[in-house]
Amino acid sequence: MYSYVFLHHKIILMMHKFKLLGLAVLSGLLMGIAWPETGSLSILIFIAFVPLLVLEEIIASQPEKYSKWHLFLYTYLTFLIFNTYTTWWIWYSSEAGMVMAEVLYSLFMTIIFMWFHTAKKHLGNKRGYIALVAFWIGFEWVHYNWEFSHPWNTLGNIFANNPKWIQWYEYTGVMGGSLWILLMNIVVYHFYQAYVIRKESFLNNIKMVIVMLVLLLAPMIYSYNTYSNYVETENPIEVVVVQPNIDPYKDKFGRMTEDEQIANILQLAQSKITQNTTYVVAPETAIPRGFVETKPEESNAYRMLQNWLKNNPHITLIIGASTYREYKASLEKPTATARPDRQTGGWYDAFNTALQLKHDAPMQIYHKSKLVLGVEKLPYPKVFSPLEKFAINLGGTLGSLGSEKEAFNLINDKINIAPVICYESIYGEYFGSYVQKGAHAAFIITNDGWWDDSPGYKQHLAYGRLRAIETRRSIARSANTGISCFINQRGDVLQPIGWWQKGVIKGDINLNTAETFYVRSGDWIGRVLVALSVLLLVWSWGAKIKNKSNFNF
Template identity: 40%
Template sequence: MTPTPSGPLGRLGQSPPLLALLGAALLWAAWPVHPAPFALLLFVGFVPYLRLEQVLTAQGARRGRVFAFTYLFLVLWNAFTTWWVSYSTLGGGIAAVVLNAALMCLPLLAFRRTKQRFGTKIGYLSLPVYWIAFEQLHLTWDLSWPWLTLGNGFASATSWVQWYEYTGFLGGSLWVLSVNVLVFWAWFGTGGVRPWTINGPRRWRCALPMLAIWLPITVSLTINHSFQEKGPGAEVVVIQPNIDPYEAKFPGTANFIPFNEQLTRLLARTEAAITPETRLVLWPETALDEVYLEATFNQSPQVARIRQELLARHPGLSLLTGITSAGTYPDAAHASPTARHRDDAGYYDVFNTAAYFADASAPVQFYHKSKLVPGVEKIPPVLSSVLSNIDLGGVVGSYGSQDERTVFPPAPGAPALRLAPLICYESIYGDFAAQYVRNGATLFGLITNDGWWSDSPGYRQHLAYGALRCIETRRDLARSANTGISAFIDQRGTISHRTGWWVGAVSRATVHLNTEQTFYVRYGELIGHGAQGLAVLGIIGLVLVPLVRRK
């Protein structure tokens, strides 16, 4: 029979359902876009789960019961924090919560098994290893959904994590999990169900997690105080047209605005905002949504209007805009794995594309969105053959993408401006964004359409995450949203020139074009890859040790 504990949680510390609820609530309250001080709750958000696991272990609970409460903790955290995905599609929102929580169970169950096999010390040390290995995997595979990467939790408290220029956001994940283990150790100990005691020689247990919290914050505040924006300046304008994606943006919607009228509005708003010093204009994702064949895009009437009515009138001005484009292949042998086929068109790919007009006469250059939203823009190959036989009432199959990170070369009017196009979801990937900087980028241009998520925490979290990319790479970011928030973010991660929600607006600011590379840019996700290597060794140990003992 499990003894009743004294200490900070009282009877709550004996109830697995309440502990699961408490842990999920703490992580939700800590998450952007709640005020920055709430991020401190990240350092205790996993403590209720660790207590839950400890209590179940003391009770001799079976694996199924442990899994059930582990899943409850994670599905509640996912639901509390990312429920807004259901605004875009109810089924997708439910799937994101249910499936992501199930995947998150894997590192926690591996931690529990390691603790059982190798003891508490190695077990608790393995928790950050398995979790960060999972987060690294979640950045790269077909079902990628890294929205709840723990390091993202400091996006509203950027002055605390200026050292991300060395570690990237997985350094934040390591920080969070390490402090949680230390706090748990101070409160409950690591063996059995021990009351909360820090008397006599145990007092340092309380001092250690406090030091682990405040030392990195102090280092970060010192970096933040001394940091200076780097690089020459350039004036940039971002346009927020605010066209309802559900009611007016696309053909077939109730109040569809013809594409030519949408372009007219963009041109008029841009003309009113630019000055003789403006060097770059950003229009949002799918600003020109009529599907354009890339081979003939430069001859389209819309491109002619842009050149004549905007770029020719303002020498030295460049434009980045989102479009939907299509590229064709001569035959099946040359087609990509995501290519579609029609008898009248042959083999082709559809792309979510960023189109770059360097000036009024240069050919338009393209970048194809590469980090595609699972289930919406990208269907894993294992499901493609199944879904191809099901009528879903729309287009079935993945969008095309590209492997390399395209950096658009500078125009004559701004020789230091080497633009990295980020499209929507791509801005939540640290090393992905850093690849642009390795290729010479001096500015991030983020184009997005956050109107899918309605007036929810989703578009505000998305904005905040962009600040972490700026710290990691020390690059400015200009953000153009169809609606949501358009803004600028500097190299410290400070957000400025915010537009309002659900309003047409423009923002104009001077950005700095840094050419230096941070440690993180040069060396990438050292923490993530290191954790994966250690995790593999841990799993091998879990498999081999029982075999050796049997022999």
């Protein structure tokens, strides 16, 4: 009899554990399936956190059975599934980088959720769920602005391929989308608890149903109306965009000579330009061999481009390059990213650069500012500089690159163009700073060939659509291996060139001088919720002290 009772108890415990495990897995899978290009069932994100919230409530309500470490492990599993499901393609460029990214960013998300759990325990349910919203979005803001920045999975990014849903991002940016998602999940969770768990009648919960429907549909209806009625101010310029399709692993920095690559780009451009063409746009590091910025004439690629521009004096060329800046010999490094020049005994910085070239006009130079963690930079260089030798080699120069301190535009007569290099296009507030400084349109130049035919390059394109909506700026996008296209001010993709295809497109894009609320205010939601997070953390900590508890998270 004792054995039977013991076995029955064990079975019940196992069933509870499998239930918790199932909830954790379900939440992670729903997040992944909802994400752009890894399922794209965006509507599921409005219920994706519900299983995790159910799990948290089960553990919180049974402290005699479960500790906070149970919640930590289950929550970590949820976010590990989510991050791996959506960004597994990093593996193509770096196995170690992919593992580090998934492990580290899942940990950050888990810590935020544990803070919510602690706040809910000590401040009560209502303030606890307010804390969840504040902590999550507050961390998203921090994640955009610290050295470990990799905001690819910011919740609001999920609607990148649903521009008809999010025209209001011109006021809120993607953090408005994060707020929408979290509020919807919290309301759905409370309806589930009332209607399914507590078996309350539907009529008793009709107010909650109305709140759910209004919260879901009101932003969509507003957005559909804005999308349908938005008309761009007619102020067109003709732009030609080149996609040379050069294999970044085999040809870009190896088998194919620089002269062959430049000739390929010029041949494509020549096939589309007219006397009305204002700009030609070529991708990131289209000039693969680095040259010293004060001595461009020493680069054969530069001379080839200038000869072509001499024959096409009406054209302005925006093109990516690897460049160097030299410094005189000194005992100390002139910059944090400077490296020794063994030939001269001095120092130099390497840059991922956008050049503006025009016949009989000075070369304009912009250096990429938002550098890819682990590829183009190491965080906190004074601390991690010994690890620089392990930086991922994606062609060009190993080690941390130099960068600009802030965004600025490339100016051609009275036209200001935002030169956005690759990874910079996922930073909404940074992108908006170009517009604050007068950008009339944006050119995104990127490679996008590192991740093979995976969701990575498709997600990268989709995030560019968000920038168009937030700033109401037309975008010309030149990618080495896909997807090159135009994006209008509503976020629609026009004339896309497919993956691994050589091609060139020509189109008119409208310049715009108006500033959106988001351009003027940036990630204001994030800043407000960072401040609220600090207050709630202090309040929660004080409540724990008052209750003579230890504050571990």
